[in-house]
Amino acid sequence: MKYSYFPGCSLEKNAAAYDVSTRAVCKPLGIDLVEIEDWNCCGATEYISLNLLASYSLIARNLAQANKNIGVDQVVAPCSACYLNLRKTDKYMHESPDLSKKVNTALAAGGISYQPGSVKIKHLLDVVVNDVGYDTIQAKVTRPLNGLRIAPYYGCMIVRPEFGASAGNGKPLDNTEYPMILDKLLQVLGAEVVDFPLKAHCCGGHMTQISESTGFEMIRQIVKGASDYNADLIVTLCPMCQLNLDAFQGGMNRHFKTSFQMPVLYFTQMIGLAFGMDAKALGIGDELVNARSALAKIGVEVPEPETPKQKRPTKEELPMPHMPKEG
Amino acid sequence: MTETSVSPPVNTISNTSFLEKVIAATPGESHLELCIQCGTCGGSCPSGADMDHTPRGLFALITAGMKDTVLKSNTPWFCVSCYYCTVRCPQEIHITDIMYTLKRLAVQEKVYDDSTAPDFSKTFINWVENYGRAFELGLMSMHMLKHNPFGVFKVADMGVGMITKGRMAFRPTRIKGINGLKAILNKAKELEVAA
């Protein structure tokens, strides 16, 4: 399965671990990544705050460049913001021929063009769980992550807004409030997954630079949430989320006089570990909050199953409503 | 009779042109005119407690034509683009897109009280337009110098950590097709003004 790869600016340096682990696990997963030639920044949430048409044009240049990969009609982005920007631009151009015309006029000044709908844009997690599939992944697990309690953290832009599939199959990637695909993936890798209510809450994006207290509070809620549920670590799928929760965790602790020590890793790093790969080769160790002690729990023999015993309901207790099977 | 100066009641319903302007400047169908002021957006917003007007409050001000108050508000700059408001709004209003519109309008008209957020975006954009990629060190240093010089001490730890772990680039990366990109962006800005 071939995909045009759009790493995004973060993966160059500050989230190099994400890039390295992605490339490392794509091989066993059968994903062939062809980096988009001379790609540019997607503008994050900054460019569109000051320019509209220029923002779409900035983003569309990448889609036009992606088309240079002959025979590859899918684009994969590991960063949620890049994914959202690429997807949104393609969708809006598709829906408005007028916008498409204007963007292409701008692109023409650079000698390129982009026909909306000509590539399918997917987030890396989507490709892993849907195109590769849980069964394939489970079959390759050689070192199940037993003993590890993980809080899966989606962040916001991968599940909201509901763009559905670019090629118009219309179904959203996952539930916008209570997504489960990462939970399922981590379960397949053998970890104990924590039902973490803030898993799709926003990490705050650039908020630490705009209003420090606001930004830090958003980070604190998520780290505290995972900690309250006794998670050993948080697993994320976006470099901005990782930066906020990991790199700013110290600043947040200082601000609130808390002492959280919650490591934050990428889901690709967890896949790599479960596939028996070497931690260093997956960029583990790049995180500011050290993950070593958490990861040491992998493979620890646990005498009793971690799942809470089904306690006999008391005589007075009222039954809970039946929830559809999850996971 | 002593003259008391009483300000006349604000004629807030006569001016729908600001509402129309905001709708026109937002891509697609934003549905802003359908707002029933239910407050779901204000209730969902993670940074809502720190905004001077909640998103819902801002929409009431837009509908009332209070352009200055709206554009001076810190609301759109505190939006984190989490899209909770957009997916929960019972009238399917594209709230996040409207926030971006308000940011653009505020900058266009140079109407904002606190320049922290607009400057951050401008600084980010500068690097992108000259190199084709974001440059965090450049962004952070220019931003802190201008807006939070003493903050450098607070983030020193983090900075050192990032450098030690090899997560900090010291030089920006320039894409090969930077001239092409510049041409594209200039053309786009030209077309936007013309529209």
Next chain:
Amino acid sequence: MTEPKIGVYVCHCGSNIAGMVDVEGVAKWAAENLKHRGVVIARDYKFMCSSTGQEIIQKDIQELGLNRVVVAACSPHLHEQTFRTACKNGGLNPYLCELVSIREQASWVHTDKGEATEKSKSIISGGVERVRWHEPLEPLRVPIHPATLVVGGGIAGIQAALELADAGYPVIMVEREPSIGGHMAQFDKTFPTLDCSACILTPKMVQVGTHPNIKLFSWAEVTSVDGYVGNFQVTIRQKARCVKTDLCTGCGICQEKCPKKVIDDVFEAGLGYRKAIYTPFPQAVPKYPVMDRENCTFFQKGTCKACEKFCPTEAIDFEQQDELFQFDVGQIILATGWDLFDPRRIPQFGYGRLANVFTSLEFERLSNAAGPTGGKIVMRDGVSVPKSVAIVHCVGSRDKNYNNYCSAICCMQSLKFAHLVHERTGAEVYNFYIDIRTPAKSYDEFYQRLLEEGTHFIRGRVAEITDAARKPDEEGKLIVQAENTLIGKQMRMPVDMVILSAGLEPRHDAKEVARLFGISCSADGWYIERHPKLDPIATMTEGVYISGVVQGPKDIPASVVQGAAAAARALGKIQQKEISMEPIRASINQDICSGCRICNNLCPFNAILFHEDLMVSEVNPALCQGCGTCVAACPAGAISGTVFSDQQVLAQLDGLLLTNLKRFEEVPA
């Protein structure tokens, strides 16, 4: 065709038509230019539909011997009947009158007077050409069977059944659950009077159960409906109770002795238990229990049979099978009610994950003295009394993400809950609302009462309900996050318990049931009435009526009223012994019909039957509504409509295009 003598009457409709169309000019034009087509008189008048206007037509029919009438006025939807009746009273067959619309189709859609006038002339010309081909028709008279089928044993169905039965006519009532009573039987108190729901309902239930004119089938469903108004044949499947009703005394020993406890998902809203053999509640009508075979130990594993052992009258019958019954009825009233919106569809409210989030029906059962907690309002642990309760309005209603409509009863219900919580627990109550909707009698006074009781009202639609605490005083509580829009600030309210006023939705199988009875659902799933303002209980299918929430969310008084109205409508027809139906029907020329059967499945009213022996189709005139679908579809052109024959339509086209203005030497027969 006899020499046509056509009268043309152009209405001013005040200034509605005259303001944009030169009505006098048009009448004059018709008199001159359509003379050769049979127009003997053309008049204009201010209000043709008035009695004076009608008398003008009647006088002309009598004095000028008119045999066709064309009225150019408003839409036939409004006054076709008026003018047909006027002609009838003037001595002319009503179907020889044609009403053409020059209001909706000319005056109201033009801004240029000249253009509107010209179009009106064309429209009238079309009407004149068409009416030449009209035939005198007589309405069909169909006998009405005096029995009525009432589907659904909730309050609306009960009311309808009692009205009909008390009037002396037989009623067959079919209810899907083991007992009648519907949702109203689940409630604790009813707003605004705070009557005990079961206390006001059960006397009616008993009346239904003992009425000599009502045959009650509970634990039963209608499986097929054939026929047409006045003459329906319905098949009812009586599901096997495994209890012989002629022997059962309703003593309840079987329930007591049954060892298998099951969560009661229906009556107790999942909050309480019942046995595998059960009556849903003590005042059930009929009193006979039913066996839930999927949970009965005998049916699943082959052991137990405790009920049989202990039954004093040997009424248990494990071999009992479903039984089919067929009945002839004249009319059908559908009162099948509603299902609750499932709040699991709104994950951010935490229902199903957070223990102390309850739905409205769950709360009704908590509050009900006959419920799983004996009427004690407690939290999910069954013991603790809440000290603070949040009530959330508009859950799944007024929301384009779920249901666009307002569910009409939730505001009042939320106020009622607030009152009950105050009264029973003394807890602080917080109602989170967008608007307070209290439109009916004594409703707003009830809101006043709640204000006096110290209920806290927060205007803000709830954004999220969570147990993720941010501060120490939030630990261990449910936090309701919303914006207090009246002061413009986001707030987090820690409470012990949350009640979700979930909206009303159509039954999960409403579409299938509608199809069974030959009626339609709207996009939301509520059944479609004949006219939303003027005829909310009839449907487009003659003889089938709807009443209660199945027609749209409403409260108990409105449901009762609709039940009574449907019964009155049915009674009116029964007492006439016959009904007349519009003779606008399609008919199939069997000589031309090739038996291809394309029309059979196209008919939205299932009005076309196929004769296997003759290999031709036939339209049942009593079911046919004259929609014209089959007429258009027939590849052989074998079908024509009585008031929409090919000749009539083509003639009207000629008239519209004004090709008839050239003098015809010969008048086509």
